[in-house]
Amino acid sequence: MFDVAFDGYTGGLGQKKLVWNQDNCAQMKESMHDKITPYRGADMMITSLKAGDNKSSWPNPIIFHNSISTGSGVVVCLESGLNLSNIHENCVTTNEYLAETQQAFKHVPDVSAGIDRLNCYWAMLGVHYWGEFDAGGQQGGQAAIDDRANIPSMAFQGTMQTFNGSNIQIHEVHGSGHLGHSYAGCASVCEGRGVIGAPGNSQTRFIRGGY
Amino acid sequence: MNLERTDYVKNGPDGLKLLVAGPDLNSYRGMQIINSRKFIMDAGCAPRDLLRRKVRVAEYYHIPWKPGNETHSYQLYDQSRDSLFRLTWYELLFASYMNFEGFINATVKPDKQFEVDRDIRELEYTYRNGGTADAMQEKFDEYSSLKLDILILRPNAEHYMLGVILERGGTQELGATFWGQTELSYYDDAQHGIWGISYKYHECAVVTNE
16 A cells, blocks of 8 residues: 555644653653544654764664664564665664664764663653554554554654854755655645646646655 | 636536546556545444545654854744744754653663753753843853754654555456355245245355455
8 A cells, every 4th residue: 555645734743842841741652642633742852962973964764763673563664564674774873783783884873972862852751662652553554444643663854944143044954755845835735735737628636755 | 838717627616626536537557546435434433535544754853063053043844834934953952951850760860961951951041031142152152061963853744645555456466256146046846835945155255365
């Protein structure tokens, strides 16, 4: 089963920041566990990590949780049902594979300095590994029957522009992955209403592809 | 580009319905298309289309530390408002503050992080109390612990998605269900003086590639 077109936004891509305290973490966790109703939790989890020496860019996508061991039951890409053997180089925040990863993939950024702090964030959420949110995760067809969403374990780069103190744009990252590049006006596409006024009688709908 | 002034296909009530429904394609490049329909899945609930489902995806934004970050702002997209919004580096830093108060979870060990979060809190205090740019810079320079990478995660970007299932037809891959013919016949049993009805059927269907 392939997702080929958007048909409505239901939440999670707004401006609401998670406040890292006991009550808000509990609410966030509850919202993430509820996969039946439209998502109503915080939109952004903002973390600060101790900077490492390596300043090279991160891979895309990243696996952002701290364990991908098969024993923990985490499936990186449930939809495909595939075991990805070369996913370690995308695990910028792993703990247990860090030594192995850095040995094998010299180009992977050094985030070892930030791992303690990141683990502390996950601990505040009460998460040992991200797959807990999707325990008993189902493949596409079964999820459609049960009308429940899956919780992803990997994240693609999102669209972000950087402005300096003089309000001049100095850097831009174009989003990729499932959502693609974001810009003011693309909500209508994600609502399933994006229609190009093409000449003649031809009818064309915007379709943003999945990964 | 010269648009038609009168585009009958897209106008009127039927035209709007047609635009919402999308083009009605029965085949695409030789492939047959079978459109999905809504079905009642649970008694008392509205019918659902099984090829329309909620999907959550995640995005990340990584801001590696470098001198000057503290004067920058970062623009992200808000789909609920279909607009872009900005956050300063300081706002991102303050949003990463961890308040450990009330946590009894043994896995939360703030030992090494406490100092960082204390510094974040003190810097935020200056910011909230009308700290000028110079004052903020001076204060920031005092804290070497705050030269941090920022990682923003949006782990629950949720949309309804329309899906397709691609299958090759035939008994080998998509499979088939064979259901034999039935026969209903009346008969006259003159020897015993009765009339009867005989109904023959296949008790089970034959399913290939179940």
